[in-house]
Each structure stands twice: as structure tokens, then as C-alpha cells.
Amino acid sequence: MSGPNDQDDDQLSAEWAAMADGDGGDGFGGSADGATARVLNQDEIDSLLGFDDGSSGGGDTSGIAAIVNSALVSYERLPMLEVVFDRLVRMMSTSLRNFTSDNVEVSLDNITSIRFGDYLNSIPLPAMLSVFKAEEWDNYGLLVVDSSLIYSIVDVLLGGRRGTAAMRIEGRPYTTIERTLVERMVHVVLGDLSAAFDPLSPVTFRFDRLETNPRFAAIARPANAAVLARLRIDMDDRGGRLELLLPYATLEPVREILLQMFMGEKFGRDSIWENHLANELWFTDVSIEAVLDETAGVLRDVLEWEIGTQLIFISTPESLVTLRCGVVPMFRGKMGRKNDNIAVKIDSRMQKE
Template identity: 75%
Template structure:
């Protein structure tokens, strides 16, 4: 029995030791976890306050927003980021206010001309006017399309007129007697026929005539048809990086119609840039014709003093200081000597001295330059 009691005591001591060791181990683990948290907090404080270093990484949405490639925004809308810096050199068409007036006049003229051309009810509307690089415009043309190159003779440069496929088939259908109420048949995968190209060429000539009439109040210019292309690469009339103005027109013929785009490079508009900068037709930039006429009338009625110089002599300062009352100064003038007339010290004319009644008169022989020499009579 004694041995059994000793074994029970030993087991109880061993269990107590185990409990004490387990309790001490939990305390060490808690202390170690607290130390790790303190170390982590210290690292964060060092990142925020020491040296300005940060471990934050941008996500994909923030990178796209920084570069300006946000898929949620429209490509024609406002750009931001790096793309905004790249496109900041583009010149806005709003700097040419008179150009909007010209295109509005073109829309009215085209509505009447295309009605006479197609014998149908045609409505032409201006969608928008934008500034774009020429290379970007060629890449944005939806194919198939017909590109008509024309030349502005007085401006010595070229322009581009793009007709989309919908308008091409609509014009062909109308001119060849297609019935109303049926959409134009569009056959994919084939080039335009000679008849279609000729009919579109006739419509392009009508539009070019209207463009001449639209620009006529500003500047006399002849837009001559040059050629028709179906491949944008062969219709290159400017460098890809050059800026251009694009006016997008919509042509509606009841249930048919399409788009027509007019492109004018800035180099083409350069000869009339000063005129297109005007805010309204006939602006003179501060010039007032009424004031000019009034000033000219007053100048003609202004009184001026004319001096008749008989003779001049060059004298030294000593001779001038020795002049006294009664001193005689001899002049080399003779009755036939030339007399010079001056206004405000400026030589005007020269002539001969004579007498008319009780007055001394001067008969003008010739005009004088500012240096006193006779002016040429040619």
C-alpha cells in the first residue's frame, strides 16, 4: 500500500509541474505576439514618417486613369492624363468662328442643290465640327467608302470629301429611279462599279459648287474636282501629324440617307485664316470708316503756315555774337533766285518770286524732298 501512495504523489507533482510549464508557455507566447505587433507598428511608423517611403501599389484602374485610357469614357469625350498632354497641341476649331458661319451657309445651299439634283425631299444637317490629326482621321474612316480629293485653286492646296456607303447606295437608288419606302440594297465584298462612281462624282461636283458659294463672301476660291479614291492610303493630302478641320454632314432623303464628311487641313485654310478669325461678317478689327472720312474732311480744311525762305547763310558763333544794331548782312539772293517754301521746317515746294498787284507772290516750279532736293516728276 505504501508504494501505491508514493506513486499517486509523484503523479500529482508531475501534473502540477506540467500545468505550471503550460501556463508559463502561454505567457511567453502572449509576450512574443505583443512584441511582434509592436515591431509591425514601428515599421508602419517608419514608412509614414521616416524618409517618405511608401509600399502602396497602384491598381489597374488607377494606372488606366493616370494614362488616360479609361474604357468607361467615350473616345470623343474629354481626355485626361498622358493622352491629354499628347493632344494638348491640337488647335481647336473654335479659334475660327467664321468657319461655323460658312458651314451653316453650306448646309442651306446643299439642301436646295441636292433637292434639285435628286428631285427628292432632301434634308441636310450639320452634326459637328471637330479638329483632328489627318492620320487619325484616315484610320477612323469606316470602309467601304469613296474619298474625293479636290483642290482649292486660289489657296494652292487640297481638301477631302468622304461619302460613306449608305449615302452612296442611297444616291444611286434615288438617281436610278428606286421606289420610296425601300432601303437601298447593299452588297458587301465587291468594289464600286463605274456607274456608282460616276453618280457619286456628279454629287461631289454639286457639293463643291455649293462650297464655292459658301466661301464667296469671305474669299473667292474655286474648288476643282481632282480624283476619287476608295483606299484611304491613296487619298493622303497632308502629313499624318498635321491638324485638320472635319465637318460631318447628315443627308436624309425620307427613309434613305447617309453621312458626308468634309476635311480641310489647316494648311489649306491658312491664306484666309485672318478672315476666319473674325467674329462676324465684315469685321474690321477697330477700323471705323465714318471716323476716317471725318478726319480726311477736317484735314483738307486745316490752316497751315507756309514760310518762304529767300536765302540762307552759314555763320560762325563769333560772327553772330558780333552782330549789333545797324549791322548789314549781305544776301546772295537775286530777283531770279529760287525761293523755298517750308511748312513746319520741312521743305515742301520751290518756285520763283514775283509780284501780283500789291502782294509778293511765289510761283511754284517743283516739289522738294525732305532733304531739299527736287522730287522726281515721273
């Protein structure tokens, strides 16, 4: 037999079950009207935060990660710096061909702004990090050579056969021969980089040291902004990437020059237009006035001049005449006559005060 208390317990259990069914029954709760709340899956959460694996290769972040990066890294366009890197690509194409005696193609992938700490954490290992110093600017830069380019340079310089992939033995330190050959290539690249900056601001980039651990290549604070240029070097079916990183602190001495706009490839100068303008100036028509003499008077007396008023000058027929172009005196000479025309024979040039 069941008592009143058992009936009350059954009724309470039924009420709790009805309330659970009204909340949606999925364990996550629901709205007041019984509608089930939508739950984001992992892919949607990664896309919202900007950590989507599929978009990591493109280099552009989105979502909350893009907002954070835009607040921490203020990238300013440096038009002159783009011209410098274009000159560097052309020079490296020639110098690396002479260095390797092979057909070398150098291309500039992109120029971006990045935090120094984020870049060090993103370097794919194994790699060689070359630290160099800008002597005149008294600061440092970083040149990173990836493993594909290292093995390709070693293979080309030591006479490897074309059409065969370079042998890669991962998990071992680089040998002395590999480090020496890569260091020679870095010297060639730094020489071209100095020549690329030379029309803008003479600077000498000196090789400092070669590191294989990014922890020992810290040349700036992790939060400092830097300019990163990614270069692609192809030698027929071999090649790799070369990345050049210049902190903003290194470029600060020439920041005003790098911010200037430019025309052509001569850093604001166009020799063709300069020569054309200089040649055309020689054929410009100018007006020359021959001044016999001048006198000064009071404006009241000048206003009282009438027809027949005589002005007395102190010049004589032997006095020198001044030739002027506008208000600029240019020559002095004697006045005479040639045929039926009045002529002036130039005796001296007027010296500019």
C-alpha cells in the same frame, strides 16, 4: 533524431513564413505596416489613359490622351468658318433636293480640329474619298462619303422604293455606276462650297480624283492639323454622313479673314442698317456759314483793338460769298436781299482740293 542544424532550418523557415504573411501574402507586396497596396484594374487603367471604349463615340478624349492631343493640335476658333459652313448647309439642302428630286435634310453635327494622320486611320471603310483642289489657294481638301450615303444616293437616283433599306454588299469594290453617281454628288457639294466662300474670298474648288483607299488620299503630312466638319444628310428613311476636311495649310491664305468677328449673316455687313443710316443722313441738320471776306492780322494788333476800331476789307457788293459747313467750303454765290432777309444766290460748287 534531429540535430542542431535541422532545428536551425526549421526556425529559418518559420521566420520566412512570418515575413511573407506580414507582406500581405498576395504576391504583390505590401507596405511597412502590413497594409495591402491597391491594384488598378483594366477599366481604371483605360480611363486614366483616355482609351475608354465607352467614351470613344462622344469624340472627346480624357486623361493622358487628352493632354497629348492638346499639345499636338492647337485648335483656334475661326468664327467666319462657322458662318461658311452654315451657308453651306442651307445651300446643300436646296441643291441636293434638286439633284435627287427627293426631300433632303442637311445638318451640321460639329466642327473639330484633328491631326490628318489620325483622321485617315479613323475613316470607317468602305468609303469614297474625294480629293479636291482650291485653285486660288493652291492646296487640297478632302471630302469623305460613307457607305450608307453612297448606297442611299444610288438607291434614290436609280428609283429605289421608299421604306426599304438599301442593299449593301460588303467586301466588293464599288462599281462604275456607283462611282459616277457619287462623283456627280461631289460636284454639287463642291459648287455649294465655292458659293459659301464667295462672299468671304472667291475660290474655286475643283474635283481632282476619287479614291477608295485612304492611303492614296494623303494630301498633307500625318502630323498636320486640319479642320473637320461632319455633315448629316437625311432623305426620309435613308441617308448617311459626309465629312469635309480642310487642312490649316489650305486655309492659310484667308486665315486673317476667318479670324475676324462677324455680325449677322452678311460677313460683317448689315444691309438693313446701312440703308437706314443712308436715309437718315439726308435729314441731318447742318450749320452753313456765309463768309463775306476774311483778313489776316498779327495777334499783337488784334489785342490792341478797341471799340470804334475800323477793319478794311477789299470785298465789294459784287464780290462772291463763300458758304462753308464747319471748315469745309462748299458753295460760292452773290449776296442779295429777298423780302426783308439777306440772301445768297449760289453760283458754283467748290471743288475739293
